[in-house]
Amino acid sequence: MEYDFLSVTLNPSLDREVIIDNFEVGNMYRIENPSNSKMEPGGKGINVSIMLSNLQMKSIVTGFLGGHIGRVIQSKLSAYENITMNFVYSEEESRENIEIIDPLKEVMTLINSKGPFINDEDYDHFLRRYKNSLSLVEHVVVSGSVPPGLKTDVYSDLMFEAKKRGKTTYMESIGPCFEKAILNNCPTVVRPDFRRKAEIFGKTLESIDDFIDASKKIIENGARLVVMSYQIFGDVITTNEGVWLFNPEERIEKSHLFGAGDAFMSGIIYYIINYNFNYFEAAKFGMASAISKTDYIEKKIGTLEDIKRSLSRFSIERLE
Amino acid sequence: MEYDFLSVTLNPSLDREVIIDNFEVGNMYRIENPSNSKMEPGGKGINVSIMLSNLQMKSIVTGFLGGHIGRVIQSKLSAYENITMNFVYSEEESRENIEIIDPLKEVMTLINSKGPFINDEDYDHFLRRYKNSLSLVEHVVVSGSVPPGLKTDVYSDLMFEAKKRGKTTYMESIGPCFEKAILNNCPTVVRPDFRRKAEIFGKTLESIDDFIDASKKIIENGARLVVMSYQIFGDVITTNEGVWLFNPEERIEKSHLFGAGDAFMSGIIYYIINYNFNYFEAAKFGMASAISKTDYIEKKIGTLEDIKRSLSRFSIERLE
Numbered sequence: 001m002e003y004d005f006l007s008v009t010l011n012p013s014l015d016r017e018v019i020i021d022n023f024e025v026g027n028m029y030r031i032e033n034p035s036n037s038k039m040e041p042g043g044k045g046i047n048v049s050i051m052l053s054n055l056q057m058k059s060i061v062t063g064f065l066g067g068h069i070g071r072v073i074q075s076k077l078s079a080y081e082n083i084t085m086n087f088v089y090s091e092e093e094s095r096e097n098i099e100i101i102d103p104l105k106e107v108m109t110l111i112n113s114k115g116p117f118i119n120d121e122d123y124d125h126f127l128r129r130y131k132n133s134l135s136l137v138e139h140v141v142v143s144g145s146v147p148p149g150l151k152t153d154v155y156s157d158l159m160f161e162a163k164k165r166g167k168t169t170y171m172e173s174i175g176p177c178f179e180k181a182i183l184n185n186c187p188t189v190v191r192p193d194f195r196r197k198a199e200i201f202g203k204t205l206e207s208i209d210d211f212i213d214a215s216k217k218i219i220e221n222g223a224r225l226v227v228m229s230y231q232i233f234g235d236v237i238t239t240n241e242g243v244w245l246f247n248p249e250e251r252i253e254k255s256h257l258f259g260a261g262d263a264f265m266s267g268i269i270y271y272i273i274n275y276n277f278n279y280f281e282a283a284k285f286g287m288a289s290a291i292s293k294t295d296y297i298e299k300k301i302g303t304l305e306d307i308k309r310s311l312s313r314f315s316i317e318r319l320e
Numbered sequence: 321m322e323y324d325f326l327s328v329t330l331n332p333s334l335d336r337e338v339i340i341d342n343f344e345v346g347n348m349y350r351i352e353n354p355s356n357s358k359m360e361p362g363g364k365g366i367n368v369s370i371m372l373s374n375l376q377m378k379s380i381v382t383g384f385l386g387g388h389i390g391r392v393i394q395s396k397l398s399a400y401e402n403i404t405m406n407f408v409y410s411e412e413e414s415r416e417n418i419e420i421i422d423p424l425k426e427v428m429t430l431i432n433s434k435g436p437f438i439n440d441e442d443y444d445h446f447l448r449r450y451k452n453s454l455s456l457v458e459h460v461v462v463s464g465s466v467p468p469g470l471k472t473d474v475y476s477d478l479m480f481e482a483k484k485r486g487k488t489t490y491m492e493s494i495g496p497c498f499e500k501a502i503l504n505n506c507p508t509v510v511r512p513d514f515r516r517k518a519e520i521f522g523k524t525l526e527s528i529d530d531f532i533d534a535s536k537k538i539i540e541n542g543a544r545l546v547v548m549s550y551q552i553f554g555d556v557i558t559t560n561e562g563v564w565l566f567n568p569e570e571r572i573e574k575s576h577l578f579g580a581g582d583a584f585m586s587g588i589i590y591y592i593i594n595y596n597f598n599y600f601e602a603a604k605f606g607m608a609s610a611i612s613k614t615d616y617i618e619k620k621i622g623t624l625e626d627i628k629r630s631l632s633r634f635s636i637e638r639l640e
Contacts, residue, residue, distance in 0.1 A: 023345055
């Protein structure tokens with residue numbers, strides 16, 4: 001195939017990453033060093049495409065862009081030679097997200113906006129492009145939030161179209177659209193986005209057993225691999241063969257976690273496309289990619305060598 | 321004249337105004353209401369042009385714009401019919417500023433970037449445009465920060481050119497460029513930007529006497545009106561005729577102070593251009609504009625009627 005995968009980001013953003021030591025509410029800061037204030041195209045699907053572009057993987061990105069900010073996102077994305085854009089233009093402006101990273105206190109403060117309203121005509125247009133793009137790839141990742149105006153079965157419908165055509169599907173998200181997709185057209189690889197709250201199927205996950213139960217429920221729905229981040233640094237990994245806990249063997253700076261989830265998903269996709277469909281091994285490669293990412297404060301993945309080296313940087317404990 | 325005034329903003333920005341209740345470091349916020357996340361052209365001179373455009377005053381805006389963000393600023397500014405743009409394009413990107421306003425806790429958190437590097441060629445180009453624009457106006461406001469690459473006498477030089485041609489000049493800024501202009505080519509109206517720190521001529525101003533002494537020093541250098549914000553809500557006003565303290569007679573929400581300084585300067589310019597050169601009366605009109613602004617959380621000035629009504633919303637105490 002000409003492209004390795006298709007990535008869907010319904011709600012792309014322009015990410016403003018600001019690094020401020022000892023960030024406190026009520027102050028006035030002046031960023032003196034330009035490298036402490038970056039502007040990057042974002043949204044979880046786009047992040048995966050960017051990270052894998054750096055590993056020479058070719059992808060098509062689709063979703064909605066709008067207005068001035070949409071044009072900035074497009075122009076910045078066009079700098080990546082392995083990314084082909086196939087966006088639909090919405091009437092309203094694309095969103096900007098703000099990420100304030102404090103490396104000293106090791107805290108991140110995130111301010112995300114909702115995104116532009118998508119009308120039915122734009123969605124129909126998108127759906128035609130999505131179906132056309134599906135014929136060009138074997139792997140589809142759908143990640144991130146859903147902009148206003150779209151129905152809650154949007155993710156379920158996208159999965160239905162992909163699965164009907166026999167594609168391998170990957171999804172990272174949270175909320176009603178995500179849950180509907182899991183229940184009706186479950187993706188192959190699922191990573192719930194627990195950054196705000198570990199809550200799924202109407203239940204807040206607290207104990208490790210809660211995480212295991214929820215993971216197994218997703219596997220029962222047809223997923224082959226479920227990755228759930230547990231207690232910040234650890235990850236509960238579930239396949240048809242069992243449940244494991246992956247734990248880094250080193251102290252990781254909290255402020256470096258930004259983008260680690262996207263790196264995890266990127267590693268899984270890279271492994272499955274380039275090596276094979278062993279989901280447990282793919283999860284290990286994903287964890288290694290996430291840990292390799294945490295060597296940087298920015299949203300940046302390491303080289304293939306860095307990732308392979310990071311395979312020994314975490315412990316694996318069998319839970320079930 | 322075809323234009324009422326020229327406003328110089330060497331370092332324009334795209335301002336992201338985000339309104340978040342109970343904003344705390346380390347959280348992840350999702351802005352649900354788009355009116356709580358705005359994107360506006362900014363920089364102090366541009367703010368004055370926008371506020372006065374709403375009062376039907378025609379201005380030329382000049383300074384440097386660059387890159388994607390520069391184009392967004394330009395496109396947003398083009399929506400104001402009373403603003404004519406005469407920018408020079410720099411190689412590096414214009415900056416974005418982030419303003420997080422918490423109306424419940426009444427706190428503002430400001431994150432400003434430094435701005436693009438301006439090379440000599442761009443500056444020469446700007447200077448030619450500035451001199452040409454001067455022939456089209458009688459009033460010149462130079463406000464805000466100076467981007468990297470420019471010499472510390474840039475503001476002094478701009479004032480020299482304006483004064484040589486007999487223009488009435490207004491300046492709001494802080495730092496070495498600002499102080500050099502005051503000492504060598506003092507503007508007619510001066511408002512130091514004390515938002516970060518009340519510090520000028522190597523001295524931190526603490527007591528009311530410190531403010532009076534510094535104000536009188538600026539008057540001695542040739543200013544006709546000095547406005548210094550004192551203890552958040554009050555203002556020390558100094559002319560050749562005396563020193564006064566202006567104090568609002570009502571409780572003002574701190575979170576509504578954002579842009580009040582620019583409204584103050586706008587009111588002064590409006591008064592002088594439309595009524596007369598009575599600097600004390602102009603300061604009263606400026607104070608009324610600033611108070612009228614604080615009725616809004618956004619960077620928005622009231623109508624002329626609102627401003628006139630606000631003339632009775634503060635007390636005036638003669639200090640000297």
